[in-house]
Amino acid sequence: MDPYARSHLSDRSLLDSLASRLRQQRAISAELLADLAEVDARRLYVPAGYPSMFLYCVQELRLSEQAAFHRIRGARTARQYPAVFTALADGHLHLSAVVLLAPYLTAENADELLAAAADKSKSEIERLLAERFPQPDIPAHVQQLRELPPQLSPGIVGLSSPHGPGRVGGSSQRPRVTALSAERFGLQLTMSQSTHDKLRHAQELLSHQIPSGDVADVFDRALDALIEKLEKRKCARATHPLPGGRPSTNPRHIPAHVKRAVWERDQGQCTFVSGAGRQCQARTLLEFDHVDEVARGGRATVAGIRLRCRAHNQYGAECTFGAEFMREKREAARRAAETRRQEAAERPAKEARPAADEERRNAVQTQARAAALEVVPWLRALGFGADEARRAAARCETVSDASLEQRVRRALSYFHPRSHTKAPGMRLEGAP
Numbered sequence: 001m002d003p004y005a006r007s008h009l010s011d012r013s014l015l016d017s018l019a020s021r022l023r024q025q026r027a028i029s030a031e032l033l034a035d036l037a038e039v040d041a042r043r044l045y046v047p048a049g050y051p052s053m054f055l056y057c058v059q060e061l062r063l064s065e066q067a068a069f070h071r072i073r074g075a076r077t078a079r080q081y082p083a084v085f086t087a088l089a090d091g092h093l094h095l096s097a098v099v100l101l102a103p104y105l106t107a108e109n110a111d112e113l114l115a116a117a118a119d120k121s122k123s124e125i126e127r128l129l130a131e132r133f134p135q136p137d138i139p140a141h142v143q144q145l146r147e148l149p150p151q152l153s154p155g156i157v158g159l160s161s162p163h164g165p166g167r168v169g170g171s172s173q174r175p176r177v178t179a180l181s182a183e184r185f186g187l188q189l190t191m192s193q194s195t196h197d198k199l200r201h202a203q204e205l206l207s208h209q210i211p212s213g214d215v216a217d218v219f220d221r222a223l224d225a226l227i228e229k230l231e232k233r234k235c236a237r238a239t240h241p242l243p244g245g246r247p248s249t250n251p252r253h254i255p256a257h258v259k260r261a262v263w264e265r266d267q268g269q270c271t272f273v274s275g276a277g278r279q280c281q282a283r284t285l286l287e288f289d290h291v292d293e294v295a296r297g298g299r300a301t302v303a304g305i306r307l308r309c310r311a312h313n314q315y316g317a318e319c320t321f322g323a324e325f326m327r328e329k330r331e332a333a334r335r336a337a338e339t340r341r342q343e344a345a346e347r348p349a350k351e352a353r354p355a356a357d358e359e360r361r362n363a364v365q366t367q368a369r370a371a372a373l374e375v376v377p378w379l380r381a382l383g384f385g386a387d388e389a390r391r392a393a394a395r396c397e398t399v400s401d402a403s404l405e406q407r408v409r410r411a412l413s414y415f416h417p418r419s420h421t422k423a424p425g426m427r428l429e430g431a432p
Contacts (some may be wrong), residue, residue: 021090030089037075039401070099077102081110091120100125104133126179134181138188140197140215187219219241235263254288254300261302262288282309288311293320371400375411378404384415 006014036057039045046054058069074095078084087093097117105113113132117125175189191199199226202222203213210217231237236256248255270280289308308316318326372393379389392414396407 005014006406014220017185027089030085033071033075033078033088036071036087037079040072040075040131041079071094073102076099077105079197081105081114083111083114087114087118096122097125130179130184131182134184135186137180137184138186142199142215153335183286235259235268237263251294252300256304257306258302259288259413262305262307265302265308268309270312271306271310272308272315280309282311285310287313289316293317365397368397368400371407372411374404375407378408379411 006017009017027424036053039056040053045051045060048060050056050060053072054068057063057072058065062069063071070342074084074088077098078088084093084098088095088098093114097120099307100122101113101117116128120128175187178186178188180186199215199218202218203210203429204220206221207213210221228237229384236259238256238260241257241260268286270282270286272280274280286307286309288305290298290300291304291306298304314330372395375396376386376389379392380386384392389411392411396402396410396412399410401408402410
């Protein structure tokens with residue numbers, strides 16, 4: 001039997017198994033940190049042939065760089081403050097929390113700070129630390145970054161590195177927001193040339209209102225404008241809403257006034273409530289969901305519409321129509337979207353084809369007219385007038401690839417349709 005198969009378990013058994021294994025995993029994680037702490041303290045990595053505990057974890061234990069960093073930091077912190085082991089084993093603290101708390105723990109505040117951080121998420125602990133250990137604001141500035149060579153890129157450890165957890169790899173160059181103090185945050189990001197140009201342009205346009213060009217103030221105003229635009233599109237927010245709205249025969253259409261009322265009522269949050277009474281906290285990927293499915297007569301009224309996150313919206317549909325049915329519907333939607341993307345990608349080539357054909361036709365016509373005009377001087381040398389020479393030369397446009405003599409003969413047939421012989425006195429060896 002496949003030891004990783006779970007399809008034979010009931011929902012209750014699966015959830016009980018998950019909770020049990022999570023408790024075991026937490027206890028084992030605490031014991032693992034205890035082992036690492038002791039190996040680190042005894043420096044057993046040295047006789048094993050490694051210059052640092054970090055390289056021992058990465059190369060011998062096959063941990064990732066980040067996992068090694070977190071576990072070494074957690075092990076050293078827990079060895080110094082043993083209450084961390086118990087908190088990890090009981091699930092009151094997670095490893096990320098220990099890594100965040102480590103720089104702030106002292107013999108005087110350890111018990112109180114660990115208790116304050118218990119059962120909190122990473123972001124909540126960041127806020128807690130910012131309130132208790134406020135940092136100064138980050139000065140706003142824009143700096144052009146140069147590309148670093150691979151051997152100096154952030155996060156890459158060279159041979160001369162001390163390999164200590166506090167010195168290993170760091171910036172991922174991803175945007176991040178850091179809590180500095182109560183109600184103050186630092187934002188770090190890397191922008192493209194296009195975004196930099198937009199920022200400069202916004203500073204210029206706001207130079208009367210923000211003479212200093214302070215990036216934080218410009219950013220705040222930009223978010224105000226963006227939020228207003230997004231709220232108008234997402235939840236039909238309007239300063240002066242029009243009564244009624246556009247009528248629609250589509251049963252899935254949700255009028256603007258219903259969207260506004262539902263968004264206000266549900267406060268921009270998923271309304272799903274579990275059997276244990278816990279409401280989903282999601283505020284992203286929200287969708288307007290019919291309380292009674294449209295297929296079952298549901299109507300787009302304020303009472304008949306609610307906010308659901310995408311996951312709970314799909315979960316509700318699966319409860320009603322079955323998971324397999326919804327899986328097939330989503331797969332069909334995915335295939336349709338892929339077809340639309342392919343058609344959109346092929347459209348420019350299809351649209352360019354007629355233009356290319358037209359360009360080729362124009363080139364052929366230009367070449368034909370040039371070949372015909374080349375005959376005109378020879379006809380004028382034979383005594384034909386300018387107009388009749390041009391009319392006769394037009395016959396050569398259909399044989400533009402023929403030799404000059406053949407084209408002249410073709411033009412002369414305009415005057416003598418039954419005669420294709422060379423005219424008396426005609427010379428084609430030189431200029432007429």
